[in-house]
Amino acid sequence: xxxxxxxxxxxxxxxxxxxxxxxxxxxxxxxxxxxxxxxxxxxxxxxxxxxxxxxxxxxxxxxxxxxxxxxxxxxxxxxxxxxxxxxxxxxxxxxxxxxxxxxxxxxxxxxxxxxxxxxxxxxxxxxxxxxxxxxxxxxxxxxxxxxxxxxxxxxxxxxxxxxxxxxxxxxxxxxxxxxxxxxxxxxxxxxxxxxxxxxxxxxxxxxxxxxxxxxxxxxxxxxxxxxxxxxxxxxxxxxxxxxxxxxxxxxxxxxxxxxxxxxxxxxxxxxxxxxxxxxxxxxxxxxxxxxxxxxxxxxxxxxxxxxxxxxxxxxxxxxxxxxxxxxxxxxxxxxxxxxxxxxxxxxxxxxxxxxxxxxxxxxxxxxxxxxxxxxxxxxxxxxxx
Amino acid sequence: xxxxxxxxxxxxxxxxxxxxxxxxxxxxxxxxxxxxxxxxxxxxxxxxxxxxxxxxxxxxxxxxxxxxxxxxxxxxxxxxxxxxxxxxxxxxxxxxxxxxxxxxxxxxxxxxxxxxxxxxxxxxxxxxxxxxxxxxxxxxxxxxxxxxxxxxxxxxxxxxxxxxxxxxxxxxxxxxxxxxxxxxxxxxxxxxxxxxxxxxxxxxxxxxxxxxxxxxxxxxxxxxxxxxxxxxxxxxxxxxxxxxxxxxxxxxxxxxxxxxxxxxxxxxxxxxxxxxxxxxxxxxxxxxxxxxxxxxxxxxxxxxxxxxxxxxxxxxxxxxxxxxxxxxxxxxxxxxxxxxxxxxxxxxxxxxxxxxxxxxxxxxxxxxxxxxxxxxxxxxxxxxx
Numbered sequence: 001x002x003x004x005x006x007x008x009x010x011x012x013x014x015x016x017x018x019x020x021x022x023x024x025x026x027x028x029x030x031x032x033x034x035x036x037x038x039x040x041x042x043x044x045x046x047x048x049x050x051x052x053x054x055x056x057x058x059x060x061x062x063x064x065x066x067x068x069x070x071x072x073x074x075x076x077x078x079x080x081x082x083x084x085x086x087x088x089x090x091x092x093x094x095x096x097x098x099x100x101x102x103x104x105x106x107x108x109x110x111x112x113x114x115x116x117x118x119x120x121x122x123x124x125x126x127x128x129x130x131x132x133x134x135x136x137x138x139x140x141x142x143x144x145x146x147x148x149x150x151x152x153x154x155x156x157x158x159x160x161x162x163x164x165x166x167x168x169x170x171x172x173x174x175x176x177x178x179x180x181x182x183x184x185x186x187x188x189x190x191x192x193x194x195x196x197x198x199x200x201x202x203x204x205x206x207x208x209x210x211x212x213x214x215x216x217x218x219x220x221x222x223x224x225x226x227x228x229x230x231x232x233x234x235x236x237x238x239x240x241x242x243x244x245x246x247x248x249x250x251x252x253x254x255x256x257x258x259x260x261x262x263x264x265x266x267x268x269x270x271x272x273x274x275x276x277x278x279x280x281x282x283x284x285x286x287x288x289x290x291x292x293x294x295x296x297x298x299x300x301x302x303x304x305x306x307x308x309x310x311x312x313x314x315x316x317x318x319x320x321x322x323x324x325x326x327x328x329x330x331x332x333x334x335x336x337x338x339x340x341x342x343x344x345x346x347x348x349x350x351x352x353x354x355x356x357x358x359x360x361x362x363x364x365x366x367x368x369x370x371x372x373x374x375x376x377x378x379x380x381x382x383x384x385x
Numbered sequence: 386x387x388x389x390x391x392x393x394x395x396x397x398x399x400x401x402x403x404x405x406x407x408x409x410x411x412x413x414x415x416x417x418x419x420x421x422x423x424x425x426x427x428x429x430x431x432x433x434x435x436x437x438x439x440x441x442x443x444x445x446x447x448x449x450x451x452x453x454x455x456x457x458x459x460x461x462x463x464x465x466x467x468x469x470x471x472x473x474x475x476x477x478x479x480x481x482x483x484x485x486x487x488x489x490x491x492x493x494x495x496x497x498x499x500x501x502x503x504x505x506x507x508x509x510x511x512x513x514x515x516x517x518x519x520x521x522x523x524x525x526x527x528x529x530x531x532x533x534x535x536x537x538x539x540x541x542x543x544x545x546x547x548x549x550x551x552x553x554x555x556x557x558x559x560x561x562x563x564x565x566x567x568x569x570x571x572x573x574x575x576x577x578x579x580x581x582x583x584x585x586x587x588x589x590x591x592x593x594x595x596x597x598x599x600x601x602x603x604x605x606x607x608x609x610x611x612x613x614x615x616x617x618x619x620x621x622x623x624x625x626x627x628x629x630x631x632x633x634x635x636x637x638x639x640x641x642x643x644x645x646x647x648x649x650x651x652x653x654x655x656x657x658x659x660x661x662x663x664x665x666x667x668x669x670x671x672x673x674x675x676x677x678x679x680x681x682x683x684x685x686x687x688x689x690x691x692x693x694x695x696x697x698x699x700x701x702x703x704x705x706x707x708x709x710x711x712x713x714x715x716x717x718x719x720x721x722x723x724x725x726x727x728x729x730x731x732x733x734x735x736x737x738x739x740x741x742x743x744x745x746x747x748x749x750x751x752x753x754x755x756x757x758x759x760x761x762x763x764x765x766x767x768x769x770x
Contacts, residue, residue: 323619
């Protein structure tokens with residue numbers, strides 16, 4: 001159909017501006033594109049031309065908004081299947097993969113249980129998973145150049161290295177180079193929470209916001225933050241560590257070494273440990289703890305309430321410091337939202353400072369496959385140099 | 386010497402890029418300017434030309450770095466007295482003013498005690514102060530177009546309005562328009578902590594950093610945050626409220642309505658109130674409380690230690706969330722740094738998450754005049770559209 005160019009997809013700021021808008025919001029009229037980007041309509045037409053020639057954009061049939069409103073206009077839209085991107089999330093025990101189109105719609109998914117967590121073994125398994133995904137349809141293999149990988153922990157995106165990840169217990173693994181050699185694709189690594197924040201910012205609740213945050217709750221607690229339209233990376237690679245802000249000097253000790261961290265009070269492990277202590281039942285599992293709370297056990301309910309309060313204070317702290325327009329709350333912790341959601345909202349509203357309280361919280365349950373989609377969005381972003 | 390143009394000083398991104406670098410770091414060679422801005426040396430020369438013609442930049446005598454190192458180069462430098470900017474900080478009881486040159490050096494300062502705090506009265510007094518400052522030298526009046534104003538509280542910079550300020554107790558005051566009419570200058574308003582953060586980012590410890598924060602301690606506790614080179618404003622105008630993050634559910638109630646805010650534990654009023662309670666001396670003043678602590682009174686020392694701990698936890702929280710390259714600590718609270726500085730540093734280091742601990746804290750005592758300089762820097766920024 002179209003050749004796979006080795007040159008970057010976009011080379012000028014104007015092309016980047018209109019393509020990013022169209023990825024999220026196709027179709028848009030040229031007038032709307034000019035208004036939103038601040039470009040002249042001539043500049044919009046000039047920037048769109050090579051993207052149309054390469055098949056990334058197409059023109060829709062002309063629409064005339066009102067009689068006498070001037071010459072008809074052809075809205076522009078992304079051609080989603082012009083190129084595909086593979087995303088893989090590496091979790092503690094499973095690889096989750098997806099093929100996405102340019103608008104980040106998942107076309108196919110697959111997963112593999114993780115056995116050996118040695119980097120070389122994981123790299124081999126990941127290459128197998130990518131091959132399986134690309135073999136699902138000939139067009140996937142023909143039109144895929146980029147692979148995005150999401151992994152928890154400290155990830156050096158520019159260098160393509162996992163500096164540290166607790167879940168597979170890796171230290172300084174140059175994963176991008178190994179995977180590029182194993183798959184033949186161009187590889188971008190990102191921290192998993194940042195990846196899903198990017199997905200939600202470009203293609204979800206965060207579309208069009210300059211200040212945005214996403215909070216994940218569950219086994220870990222963290223956040224991704226967007227300021228002035230860009231993901232906050234931190235000068236030393238640390239940012240968004242909402243799980244490790246200390247909100248109670250009388251709180252429990254955290255695995256990070258500090259006392260009273262949000263994660264030490266509100267992670268699923270912390271909740272389970274507290275309910276085991278409160279009920280004097282060291283063999284209780286998390287499902288059992290949830291059943292106790294749902295059944296009305298006051299001690300178990302109190303632990304969930306305290307966890308919800310901690311999360312609400314943590315989100316309010318983030319909001320008071322960086323002022324997002326909206327916050328999305330997600331993660332597997334939402335499965336027990338009935339037990340602590342009210343406490344999250346109450347503490348959040350009580351602790352927001354003045355106008356910061358205007359920032360709404362939105363719940364967004366994300367199945368595991370969505371984390372693979374987040375990884376794919378990192379690959380889509382790699383189209384932009 | 387040169388005409389005062391009504392056109393903007395810079396009109397192209399390349400001009401902005403080289404002028405901002407030169408404001409902070411004159412002189413710089415064209416090679417260095419090209420390297421730092423990513424522009425070609427032709428583009429540097431082209432962008433510098435109108436600024437040289439208008440007298441904002443000048444060329445220094447050629448320097449030849451080494452024999453045979455090519456043709457000699459003329460480094461470029463800002464001409465600081467090409468234009469002056471007035472800055473005024475409105476505090477609870479005084480107006481502090483300064484005339485600064487383009488490199489934010491204070492040329493002259495003046496102040497006025499605030500009597501009536503009615504906006505119209507303050508506006509009149511402020512116009513008198515500006516007139517006094519401009520009358521100090523004929524060149525100030527001839528070459529000043531911009532006035533920057535710094536005031537505490539909720540300031541709408543784009544609209545030039547004070548939405549709320551506790552110190553003069555103002556609600557929704559359109560101060561920029563009133564002052565422009567009273568002074569004939571172009572007026573920019575900014576929150577005082579944000580103003581001094583901008584000054585420190587452009588002309589102080591923050592030069593060249595993409596991630597930077599400034600924390601003020603004293604009667605109030607707050608912060609200014611720079612991410613990806615830009616001051617964080619917050620989607621709803623609230624950001625950097627480090628004083629109102631809750632770090633202890635068993636802590637004292639704050640004037641904002643919440644419990645355990647950093648400001649409720651560590652502001653100078655909170656420290657005084659706690660020492661009065663601890664010593665059962667309701668008539669003690671702040672100086673007396675400081676003397677007690679310096680004299681070894683354990684109760685008074687304990688209150689300062691607790692305040693230092695709260696500030697350290699607050700700064701660590703900020704650092705864990707946004708990852709600055711460095712943090713400057715300032716404000717009149719530094720006067721008692723001997724009493725709580727160690728506790729600030731200990732709590733900060735203990736609560737930073739992993740690599741975030743690489744972020745150094747720098748102390749920067751700022752006399753009141755420096756707040757006027759911060760206001761002037763807001764005026765200098767107004768040179769850039």
